[in-house]
Amino acid sequence: GQSHGILLLNSSYDAILIVSFGGPEKRADVIPFLENVLRGRNVPDERMREVAEHYEHFGGKSPINGQVRELIDALRVDLDQHSIDLPIYWGNRNWHPMLNDTMQQMADAGVTRAIALVLSAYSSYSSCRQYLENIADAQQHVGPNAPVVDKIRVFYNNPDYIAANADHLRMALDHFSPQQRQTLHIAYTAHSIPCSMAGTCDYEKQLAETCRLVSEELAIPQERWKLVYQSRSGRPRDPWLEPDICDHLTAM
Numbered sequence: 001g002q003s004h005g006i007l008l009l010n011s012s013y014d015a016i017l018i019v020s021f022g023g024p025e026k027r028a029d030v031i032p033f034l035e036n037v038l039r040g041r042n043v044p045d046e047r048m049r050e051v052a053e054h055y056e057h058f059g060g061k062s063p064i065n066g067q068v069r070e071l072i073d074a075l076r077v078d079l080d081q082h083s084i085d086l087p088i089y090w091g092n093r094n095w096h097p098m099l100n101d102t103m104q105q106m107a108d109a110g111v112t113r114a115i116a117l118v119l120s121a122y123s124s125y126s127s128c129r130q131y132l133e134n135i136a137d138a139q140q141h142v143g144p145n146a147p148v149v150d151k152i153r154v155f156y157n158n159p160d161y162i163a164a165n166a167d168h169l170r171m172a173l174d175h176f177s178p179q180q181r182q183t184l185h186i187a188y189t190a191h192s193i194p195c196s197m198a199g200t201c202d203y204e205k206q207l208a209e210t211c212r213l214v215s216e217e218l219a220i221p222q223e224r225w226k227l228v229y230q231s232r233s234g235r236p237r238d239p240w241l242e243p244d245i246c247d248h249l250t251a252m
Helices: 003-010 028-039 046-055 063-079 099-109 124-141 159-173 203-217 245-251
Strands: 015-020 088-092 113-117 148-151 186-191 225-230
Touching: 015 063, 015 099, 015 124, 046 186, 063 088, 063 203, 088 099, 099 124, 113 124, 124 148, 186 203, 186 245, 203 225, 225 245
Parallel strands: 015 088, 015 113, 113 148, 186 225
Antiparallel strands: none
């Protein structure tokens, strides 16, 4: 229950760590950010430049860092209301604040045990296990004084997560008339991953469960929604999860 969770936080941990993907905040950040994302991957330079152009549509700024700041502000208010006096730290995989730097700040402040919220709701190598590796690498970078870090489980089916998605979908549907809402088709879109990766994790299954739960919340029948994908990369001959959102919209 909630009281048990508050007691556990107060007694077992001395900090909260938010871990995210990171994103550029201005044009000059875009290429260095993408180089971090693609490091060690066989992605042609021309493909990286194509992706960089996508960020140019938004002035080189991704919304993700701003959203994390808003989350931390909201979390601080909620923690204070429940008398949880723990500092909140934030470290990213690919852009500032970088996780290595944050882990060092935590060690310097005397943090010994932290609970980590990774801002990825689903299980796959890149959305779960790689973050665990990132945390371990940051601990190794800091050395023996690095805090112990426990990760909160993936939250794809958490009732609050489902409710938040349902609320946003409900607001989108409110732009249409009651008659239109009876026939609208919903496309739930997620980042695609290679089929070779999908075969070793529950990513696809968990996404489908989120879609089902959100649809049930809004009484949307199964024939009027579909899980589709976006943002595939890599070699064209390597299969990734489909259908792609653009292909799906064309087919509709």
